[in-house]
Amino acid sequence: MGQCLLVGIPRIYSMPMPFKIIQLPNEVIFVHEAFRGIRVIPTDGRPHPDDIEPAYLGNSVGHWEGDTLVVDVRSFNDRTWLGYGATHHTDKMQITERLTRTGPTTISYEAVITDPGVFTKPWTVRSGFSLRPNERIREYECGENNLEIIKFQELLKKPELFVDPTRLQPRQ
Numbered sequence: 001m002g003q004c005l006l007v008g009i010p011r012i013y014s015m016p017m018p019f020k021i022i023q024l025p026n027e028v029i030f031v032h033e034a035f036r037g038i039r040v041i042p043t044d045g046r047p048h049p050d051d052i053e054p055a056y057l058g059n060s061v062g063h064w065e066g067d068t069l070v071v072d073v074r075s076f077n078d079r080t081w082l083g084y085g086a087t088h089h090t091d092k093m094q095i096t097e098r099l100t101r102t103g104p105t106t107i108s109y110e111a112v113i114t115d116p117g118v119f120t121k122p123w124t125v126r127s128g129f130s131l132r133p134n135e136r137i138r139e140y141e142c143g144e145n146n147l148e149i150i151k152f153q154e155l156l157k158k159p160e161l162f163v164d165p166t167r168l169q170p171r172q
Contacts, residue, residue, distance in 0.1 A: 006035040006056040008080035009073055009095055010111040010125045018135040028062060028069060033137045041071055048074055056080050058095065071097040090117030105131045 007015065015034035022029040026044040030037070041060040052059045054077035062071040073095040080089065093115035102108045107129045114122040 004035070005079060006037055008056055008076060009058060009097070010109070010113075010127075011081055012037055012057070013109060013127060013129070017140065018132065018137060020135075020137055031137055033140050036140060041069075043069070048072075054078070054091070068098050068100040071099075073097065088118055089115045092117045102128070107131065 006012075012032055012034060013019075015032070017033035019030055019032040019034070019037075022031065026042060028041045028043060030039040030041070032038070037057060039057055039060055041062040043062045043064060045063065046061060048059050048061055052075045054075050056077055056079065058073040058076045058080070060071050060073045062069055064070070074093075075091075076089065076093055078091075093113065095114075096112045098108075098110045100108045109125075109127045109129060111125045112122050113119070113125070
């Protein structure tokens with residue numbers, strides 16, 4: 001977050017800012033206050049486009065299985081962070097999201113992350129959302145007054161903070 005870059009999926013759902021889900025006849029739109037993230041998910045049966053471009057939130061297509069929105073997400077750029085720690089992945093990464101309304105004000109969320117280039121098996125993230133119909137999406141600007149980049153640049157000028165790997169000694 002120090003560089004104000006859009007976070008990836010599923011990390012964007014753990015940001016402390018609200019998001020809005022807009023359901024239309026042939027698509028579902030997610031509008032995230034965090035980093036102004038927007039996802040337009042077609043639900044009309046179309047496949048991913050042939051000219052897909054890598055992106056922080058990938059490219060999504062969805063369909064309904066009963067009351068569950070199932071979203072296939074692919075084509076993430078190489079800067080996407082899936083969680084709070086950096087998560088390495090390849091261009092083969094695929095995420096399958098499942099969002100199910102579980103009550104009048106709740107949605108369960110599951111993301112299955114698969115990347116045969118990095119992970120030995122798929123791993124799953126589960127959480128839930130509380131619906132707050134009167135919550136407003138506000139303007140979000142991370143870059144304004146962002147001192148983190150300046151702090152990082154100053155730290156890089158201090159060689160004593162970095163370990164020289166050629167001087168590391170094996171443990172006895």
